[in-house]
Amino acid sequence: MMTRRVSNWLLFLRLKAVLAALFLLPALAAQVAQSPPTATVVKAGRLLDPRTGNVLSPAAVLIEGDKIKQVGLPSQINALAGVTVIDLGSATLLPGLIDGHTHLFLNIIVPNEVEQDRHANGLFAPGMLLAIVESPSKRVLMAAQLAREDLESGITTVRNLGHSGIDGDTELRDAINAGHLPGPRILASGRKLITLGMYVQNLNPALADVIVQQEFLLIAGVDRAREAVRQNEFQNVDVIKVSADENLTVPELASAIEEAHRQHLKVAVHAVDKTSIQTAIDAGADSIEHGNDVTDEQLKQMRDKGIFFDLTPTFYGGGYLKIAEPIIVIPPANRAATAKSAERGKQKYDALVQRVLKSGVKFSTGSDMCWFYPGKTRGQASTLTFVHLGEAGMGALDVIQAVTINGAEMLGWGDRIGAVEPGKFADLVAVSGDPLTDITELERVRFVMKGGEVVRNDLVAH
Numbered sequence: 050m051m052t053r054r055v056s057n058w059l060l061f062l063r064l065k066a067v068l069a070a071l072f073l074l075p076a077l078a079a080q081v082a083q084s085p086p087t088a089t090v091v092k093a094g095r096l097l098d099p100r101t102g103n104v105l106s107p108a109a110v111l112i113e114g115d116k117i118k119q120v121g122l123p124s125q126i127n128a129l130a131g132v133t134v135i136d137l138g139s140a141t142l143l144p145g146l147i148d149g150h151t152h153l154f155l156n157i158i159v160p161n162e163v164e165q166d167r168h169a170n171g172l173f174a175p176g177m178l179l180a181i182v183e184s185p186s187k188r189v190l191m192a193a194q195l196a197r198e199d200l201e202s203g204i205t206t207v208r209n210l211g212h213s214g215i216d217g218d219t220e221l222r223d224a225i226n227a228g229h230l231p232g233p234r235i236l237a238s239g240r241k242l243i244t245l246g247m248y249v250q251n252l253n254p255a256l257a258d259v260i261v262q263q264e265f266l267l268i269a270g271v272d273r274a275r276e277a278v279r280q281n282e283f284q285n286v287d288v289i290k291v292s293a294d295e296n297l298t299v300p301e302l303a304s305a306i307e308e309a310h311r312q313h314l315k316v317a318v319h320a321v322d323k324t325s326i327q328t329a330i331d332a333g334a335d336s337i338e339h340g341n342d343v344t345d346e347q348l349k350q351m352r353d354k355g356i357f358f359d360l361t362p363t364f365y366g367g368g369y370l371k372i373a374e375p376i377i378v379i380p381p382a383n384r385a386a387t388a389k390s391a392e393r394g395k396q397k398y399d400a401l402v403q404r405v406l407k408s409g410v411k412f413s414t415g416s417d418m419c420w421f422y423p424g425k426t427r428g429q430a431s432t433l434t435f436v437h438l439g440e441a442g443m444g445a446l447d448v449i450q451a452v453t454i455n456g457a458e459m460l461g462w463g464d465r466i467g468a469v470e471p472g473k474f475a476d477l478v479a480v481s482g483d484p485l486t487d488i489t490e491l492e493r494v495r496f497v498m499k500g501g502e503v504v505r506n507d508l509v510a511h
């Protein structure tokens with residue numbers, strides 16, 4: 050009896066489910082069919098196409114859902130009645146900005162002199178060590194704030210290249226994509242691949258392994274290199290980051306790159322000195338990060354192989370002093386020395402920018418922002434570094450290309466971001482002036498839209 054009653058009950062439940070499916074599903078389907086994706090028209094005095102440098106004036110962009118549907122003169126746009134219109138007046142529209150190299154999970158306070166000595170003595174910046182050994186929960190909450198600040202300054206996509214703990218950047222990416230938090234699109238690298246010689250020389254040997262594993266994957270031999278990439282693939286990363294130094298061999302790096310490419314992941318290689326840059330070129334890196342000591346011959350090789358040069362003018366023209374001054378007291382003697390070395394660095398960087406432009410190598414840029422910058426949000430500090438490229442002698446259109454179409458191509462996302470074109474994500478920013486005559490406009494983004502949603506609009510009420 051009991052059994053019979055239970056089975057009847059189950060039958061009833063099943064029947065109920067079938068009935069629900071029969072009646073509810075068509076109703077739901079009808080609802081979906083009745084509500085087309087939300088449509089918005091953004092109008093502005095000017096729209097700059099970074100691909101060509103052409104300016105459309107006046108301009109309108111029709112957005113459906115999270116994509117751009119049509120771009121043209123306002124009279125050419127086929128918007129249905131009732132569409133939301135955002136009129137930005139005389140402002141200039143641009144594609145959302147792309148930061149090709151950042152560190153959302155680091156907010157290091159510039160080390161004072163004692164810490165700098167320790168750094169020189171052991172190659173491990175205490176500020177970075179603190180970030181690793183502090184609570185990962187605390188770290189991810191900070192990263193969420195910095196991500197929001199980037200977006201509010203018009204950076205709608207970032208490539209986060211390491212220093213996120215084991216899974217910080219992939220989890221933050223997923224939370225933003227799921228709509229839990231505001232932030233840019235994130236291409237996450239997971240842990241940075243390094244050789245044992247980097248970063249880790251003065252750690253307590255009894256604890257070193259545990260600490261290192263929180264932040265890095267070690268390369269020691271071609272098999273370990275391949276395995277390190279696979280560990281990151283397990284975390285569902287978007288890109289692989291390797292730091293090259295003199296200890297890294299071409300076969301080790303080539304092995305990591307081969308494994309990454311097998312999984313359609315690009316490989317960004319940190320390389321500053323000539324030897325590391327050559328290793329990255331010979332192993333077939335997709336982008337070389339920083340690249341400060343590159344030779345003209347190496348630029349030629351990069352151009353021929355299609356390797357991107359990712360410029361990082363983070364501390365251009367004494368930026369370090371600007372960050373350090375409000376935090377620490379710099380003795381007058383050191384101040385003079387620091388100013389002098391900043392001037393030398395500036396001249397060298399000006400020459401680098403000219404050599405990069407002349408070489409015909411593909412280039413983009415990244416803030417490499419990992420510092421606490423007094424008085425600025427993370428977004429303001431990051432866009433300032435884009436402006437540094439202009440100060441270093443790069444033309445305004447080249448700078449804008451670096452942070453839009455070029456950045457998109459370097460990330461392998463040329464089909465979805467970097468331009469205001471039909472089919473691309475509706476990631477737009479607007480500035481009130483003309484960025485072609487004043488590149489510092491990039492520091493004052495007044496309107497931000499990501500995926501069709503307005504993040505910020507200081508231009509007009511709508």
Ligand SMILES: [Zn+2]
Pocket residue numbers: 150151152210417
């Ligand atoms: Zn970096």
